[in-house]
Amino acid sequence: MVHADFYNRDLQRLGRIPILGGSAAIRNNAVSTGVLDVNGNSPLWRRYETDPRYQLEGGHVAVYDGKDQLIAGKLKQYVENNSAGTKDIELHFECHLSYVHGMITVPSPNRALTSQTQRAYYRETGPAETVIKDAVRRHVGQDARAENRNPIIVDLSSGRGQNVTINSRFQNLLEELQDVSKNSGVVFFSYLDPETSEIRFGVREPNDYTRSIRLREDNGSLGNISYSLEAPTASRVLVAGQGEGTDRMLRLVESDQTDWEVKTLIFQDRRDTEEADELIKAGEDTLADHVEKQSITIDTETLAGLKYGRDFRVGDLITVQLNSADRNAKTNISDTLQRVELNWDETGTTYKVSVGPVMEEPDGDKARELIKQLRAELRRTQNN
Numbered sequence: 280m281v282h283a284d285f286y287n288r289d290l291q292r293l294g295r296i297p298i299l300g301g302s303a304a305i306r307n308n309a310v311s312t313g314v315l316d317v318n319g320n321s322p323l324w325r326r327y328e329t330d331p332r333y334q335l336e337g338g339h340v341a342v343y344d345g346k347d348q349l350i351a352g353k354l355k356q357y358v359e360n361n362s363a364g365t366k367d368i369e370l371h372f373e374c375h376l377s378y379v380h381g382m383i384t385v386p387s388p389n390r391a392l393t394s395q396t397q398r399a400y401y402r403e404t405g406p407a408e409t410v411i412k413d414a415v416r417r418h419v420g421q422d423a424r425a426e427n428r429n430p431i432i433v434d435l436s437s438g439r440g441q442n443v444t445i446n447s448r449f450q451n452l453l454e455e456l457q458d459v460s461k462n463s464g465v466v467f468f469s470y471l472d473p474e475t476s477e478i479r480f481g482v483r484e485p486n487d488y489t490r491s492i493r494l495r496e497d498n499g500s501l502g503n504i505s506y507s508l509e510a511p512t513a514s515r516v517l518v519a520g521q522g523e524g525t526d527r528m529l530r531l532v533e534s535d536q537t538d539w540e541v542k543t544l545i546f547q548d549r550r551d552t553e554e555a556d557e558l559i560k561a562g563e564d565t566l567a568d569h570v571e572k573q574s575i576t577i578d579t580e581t582l583a584g585l586k587y588g589r590d591f592r593v594g595d596l597i598t599v600q601l602n603s604a605d606r607n608a609k610t611n612i613s614d615t616l617q618r619v620e621l622n623w624d625e626t627g628t629t630y631k632v633s634v635g636p637v638m639e640e641p642d643g644d645k646a647r648e649l650i651k652q653l654r655a656e657l658r659r660t661q662n663n
Contacts, residue, residue: 281344281623283315285327288337290430290476296340296370297321300624303342303350307593307617308457308466311374313342313350316624319359319366339478340372341471344628347588349621350374351471351478375469375478376453378419378429384447384455388417389424400448400551407440407463408482411456414445415480418452431469433480440465440484446551458564466594485594489613492585492597494632510539513569516562517546521553528553532562536571545569587619587630599634 283296296317303313317324327333341351356371386398403410416422416433423429440463447455460467467482511534520528549561585591598613612634620631 286339297323302622305619315370317368319368380453382452402446404444406438407443407465409436431478489598511541513543513545514541515544518558518562530558
């Protein structure tokens with residue numbers, strides 16, 4: 280049974296919230312959101328209206344399915360509806376990665392924002408877990424300056440993941456870490472520790488459940504299947520490195536996508552480096568944000584006894600199995616759980632799971648290949 284706990288601004292747990300139901304959209308490496316539907320007529324709710332300890336402003340919630348934490352976050356909005364003596368309350372919240380999203384990268388996180396004269400860029404190279412955790416801890420975690428510090432604790436790194444580099448100046452911190460984590464072998468998340476009442480930032484290696492978790496048409500676990508394509512917004516990037524005027528180092532990075540016949544050129548200023556390889560890599564990363572975008576969404580109606588938070592989490596790998604016109608053939612799509620939408624009430628919990636690249640996070644060749652498979656399967660179905 281799903282329940283929700285309330286924590287005040289000092290992170291003191293003050294008990295259960297009398298919820299009727301709720302929903303959450305849990306996203307991989309991104310800010311997750313949720314809404315709690317509260318019984319405003321419950322005697323338990325009256326203390327939130329009369330006891331100053333239960334002040335909602337600055338408060339936090341943690342949502343559990345049994346002992347498994349589904350999502351935890353900070354309250355952002357309170358909505359009250361009164362009708363015929365019935366008081367319905369909505370509590371809107373977002374997960375604690377919002378602390379990371381609310382900060383920009385600064386070259387020297389230990390210096391005042393108006394005194395960034397020591398270094399031109401915030402730069403670190405190392406295992407992905409180390410780079411990501413260090414950036415969070417120094418910018419918004421326990422080692423951040425007081426004016427930037429939030430109540431989110433970052434543990435020491437175990438050095439997991441591929442070697443990566445962050446080289447950034449005044450960019451959104453969460454978006455920079457999303458770029459760093461791509462193909463790094465790790466994912467990051469936040470949670471509220473029920474034992475210590477501390478907000479924590481974590482990094483883990485995704486679990487590979489491609490053999491053990493298979494969503495199939497023949498067992499009724501697949502619902503709607505949809506995909507979309509969007510034309511590239513740029514096909515070439517001219518990257519300029521150090522130097523002035525005619526002495527600047529220039530490199531042109533071009534896309535190999537020609538289907539849409541897009542010939543748009545954009546410029547990228549990278550005065551922080553004179554290394555040709557770094558300029559080319561920067562151009563490739565920028566071009567990746569402008570290439571053809573593909574969206575594949577495969578929704579599940581049932582999960583055959585599986586539960587989110589206990590058996591799998593966003594970032595894990597699973598398999599979706601599509602039927603083919605040939606009864607003896609199957610098309611397996613093994614990819615990342617990018618988003619899980621949950622809805623719960625007194626009757627239970629329903630899931631909507633999105634697998635594979637999503638529109639907001641294009642993944643190039645992988646997505647294109649998946650779309651080819653999906654198109655082929657849908658056409659076979661239509662023609663038989």
